[in-house]
Amino acid sequence: MQRNFCLAQTFCMVKNRTKISQQFRCLEVRAVFMMLCSLMLAACGSLPKPDLTPNAPAEWRNHTTSSANSPTDLWWTTLKDPVLNETVELALKNNLTVAQSYERLNAERALEKATLASQKPRFGFYLGPNSSVAFANYRQSTAYVVGFDLQWELSYTSKNDGQRAIAKANIDAASAGMIGARASIVAEVVRVYGELRAANQKVSAIKKMVAYQEAIVQMYERSLQVGAVSQQDLTQVQTRLFELRSVLSDAQLMQESTLQRLDVLCGLNAPLQNWLDLPDAWQIDRAQVSPFSVPVQLIMERPDVQASIAAVMRAAGQVGISEAELYPRIGVEGAVYYSGTIVKNGSTVKDGILSFLVPNLRFPIYDWGMAREQKNASEAELRRTILGYRETVLQAIADTEMAIANFNAMNERMQRSAEEAQNLAQAAERNKSGLQAGYLSPLDAFNGNIKLLERKLANIDDQSLWLTAFAGANKAQTSMKLEKANIQSSQVEATK
Numbered sequence: 001m002q003r004n005f006c007l008a009q010t011f012c013m014v015k016n017r018t019k020i021s022q023q024f025r026c027l028e029v030r031a032v033f034m035m036l037c038s039l040m041l042a043a044c045g046s047l048p049k050p051d052l053t054p055n056a057p058a059e060w061r062n063h064t065t066s067s068a069n070s071p072t073d074l075w076w077t078t079l080k081d082p083v084l085n086e087t088v089e090l091a092l093k094n095n096l097t098v099a100q101s102y103e104r105l106n107a108e109r110a111l112e113k114a115t116l117a118s119q120k121p122r123f124g125f126y127l128g129p130n131s132s133v134a135f136a137n138y139r140q141s142t143a144y145v146v147g148f149d150l151q152w153e154l155s156y157t158s159k160n161d162g163q164r165a166i167a168k169a170n171i172d173a174a175s176a177g178m179i180g181a182r183a184s185i186v187a188e189v190v191r192v193y194g195e196l197r198a199a200n201q202k203v204s205a206i207k208k209m210v211a212y213q214e215a216i217v218q219m220y221e222r223s224l225q226v227g228a229v230s231q232q233d234l235t236q237v238q239t240r241l242f243e244l245r246s247v248l249s250d251a252q253l254m255q256e257s258t259l260q261r262l263d264v265l266c267g268l269n270a271p272l273q274n275w276l277d278l279p280d281a282w283q284i285d286r287a288q289v290s291p292f293s294v295p296v297q298l299i300m301e302r303p304d305v306q307a308s309i310a311a312v313m314r315a316a317g318q319v320g321i322s323e324a325e326l327y328p329r330i331g332v333e334g335a336v337y338y339s340g341t342i343v344k345n346g347s348t349v350k351d352g353i354l355s356f357l358v359p360n361l362r363f364p365i366y367d368w369g370m371a372r373e374q375k376n377a378s379e380a381e382l383r384r385t386i387l388g389y390r391e392t393v394l395q396a397i398a399d400t401e402m403a404i405a406n407f408n409a410m411n412e413r414m415q416r417s418a419e420e421a422q423n424l425a426q427a428a429e430r431n432k433s434g435l436q437a438g439y440l441s442p443l444d445a446f447n448g449n450i451k452l453l454e455r456k457l458a459n460i461d462d463q464s465l466w467l468t469a470f471a472g473a474n475k476a477q478t479s480m481k482l483e484k485a486n487i488q489s490s491q492v493e494a495t496k
Contacts, residue, residue, distance in 0.1 A: 047161050047320040048379075050312055050386050054300055054393045074486065075474040076190050079284065079467075083274050084193050087266065091189045094267030098185055101178035108174040112167035119160050121152035126337070145354070147337030153360075154330045162320030169314035173307050179483045180303030185265060187475040192261045194467035196275065197282040199255035201460045204280035205453045206248045212446040212453075213241045219443055283421075284463055286414060299396055301479040308385070308392040315382040322375040331360035396476075403469075403476035410462075410469040417462040424452050424459075 076088055092098060127146045220237050223229040259271045266272075299305065334357035364371060431448045434440030440448075 046158050047165055048316050048382065050316060050382065052309060052312065052386075052389060054305075055390070076186060076471075083278065084190065086274065087193055087262065087272075088186055088189050090266045090268075090272075091185050092182060095181075095185050095265060096267055098178070098181050101174070101181040105171070105174040105178050108167075108170045112164075112171055115163050115167040119153075119155060119163070121150055121332075124149050124151075126335075145337045145339050147335060147354070149335040149337075150333065150357075152332045154332065158320030159324035162317040162324070165317030165320065166314050169310040169317060172313070173310035175484075176303040176307040176310060176480065179478065179480045180307070182483065182487075183303065183475050183478040187471040189262070189265050190471040191468045192258055192265065194464045196255070196258040196262065197278065198460045198464035199251060199258055200278055200280050201282055202251040202457060203248065203255055205456055205460070206244065206251050209450050209453045210241070210244045210248055212450050213237070213244050216443060216446050217241050282463065284414075284466065286411070286418075286466075296397075298477065298479050299393070299400065301481055302396050302476075303478060303480060305389075305392055305396050306480055308389040312382070312385045312389050315378065315385040319375070319378045319382050322371070322378040325371040325374065326364065328364070329360075329362040333358055333360050400476040403473040407469045407473040410466040413462055414466045417459045420455070421459050424456055428452050 074088075077085055125148055127144070129144055217234075217237050220229055220234045224231065224234050259275060262275060263269065263271055335355065337354040339352060339354050428449065431440065431445050431452070435442065435445040
């Protein structure tokens with residue numbers, strides 16, 4: 001009796017194993033069939049590869065002499081101004097626009113990882129009611145299913161390639177935005193710093209002019225008492241004093257404005273003490289600033305050009321995605337569930353394992369031309385971005401040419417200003433000597449000094465304009481490769 005029971009049990013086990021092996025063989029056949037289908041459809045689409053060869057000139061029309069500096073040098077350090085170097089470093093570290101560009105880059109990198117992950121199989125866990133059992137057996141209300149499921153859309157046509165291309169283009173655009181933000185902030189800091197130094201000089205010079213004019217007014221008041229001058233003469237010099245005081249107020253307002261702009265650029269709520277303690281004397285030593293010469297080919301490394309290239313690649317990826325909508329979608333769905341019941345209320349459904357692995361096919365038949373028109377729209381957008389890229393390259397060439405021409409013109413202007421500054425210094429010494437020797441009256445000496453200071457104010461503006469042109473010329477030739485190398489080197493130094 002016991003032996004017959006064991007034989008029956010063994011026969012049932014062999015029979016169950018045979019059924020399980022047959023199920024797995026069916027699953028293998030289905031998987032092979034789906035792989036063959038995906039290989040046959042692999043050539044149904046591909047991403048377009050637009051021609052982005054730039055139409056750049058062989059050389060710049062506005063030449064500069066060869067630079068003795070390495071192009072990897074931080075250009076603002078050639079001015080040998082420690083306060084400026086500290087200000088630029090602080091702005092790159094604390095500026096909120098630069099910080100936002102970094103976070104945008106981090107977000108795009110995370111989205112790229114999410115895009116790559118979305119193209120892989122997805123596994124899930126399910127626990128819930130078995131609705132099919134509940135409907136088939138109206139008396140059964142306690143059927144449940146627990147287990148794991150699988151979903152995967154197979155990679156074919158150009159959909160996945162397009163998604164990856166868009167994700168990479170977004171990263172490239174964010175990287176270009178970050179480099180562009182850094183270059184713009186550095187150029188703006190250098191320009192505003194120059195305006196601050198110029199404002200300090202102007203305030204100092206105008207204060208001297210006001211003091212000279214006050215002394216002249218006092219002389220006229222004494223002369224009026226003895227009848228040497230008329231009331232009209234006194235009124236004229238007093239009016240001139242009021243004008244100089246108004247100019248001084250404007251210069252002090254400009255000084256405060258530049259301090260506030262530096263605060264914003266550096267992410268501060270109060271000026272640095274170094275900015276408040278800057279000496280009034282300021283003279284740029286242009287001899288230590290070597291002129292630059294950058295090859296025309298580096299125009300392609302400008303952030304705006306790289307951003308336009310990213311826009312083209314993003315549009316190309318969208319073309320691939322829209323083209324994929326014209327072809328069938330092939331996926332795989334599978335699950336391993338355990339279906340059971342808690343209460344057997346007359347139900348005839350048995351508990352057990354439910355498993356399947358089947359293809360998921362969706363064939364587009366007719367959508368009133370929607371998919372085709374979406375593809376046409378994406379192709380038109382691609383052509384538009386290519387035209388925009390070409391326009392960006394031409395604009396970048398024009399901006400660089402204008403920046404170099406402006407810098408060359410300001411160099412020549414600064415040369416004349418330097419010669420005039422020497423003449424003004426010599427004239428001031430002659431006025432001082434003449435006053436001490438007695439062949440110049442105090443009135444003539446003071447009027448002469450006021451005129452010399454007025455000419456000095458124009459030279460102060462020339463220095464500020466030269467620094468602006470210097471910053472603009474370097475910004476126009478920003479190279480993303482060099483900037484990335486500088487960022488990496490600064491990060492390495494920060495970790496030491």
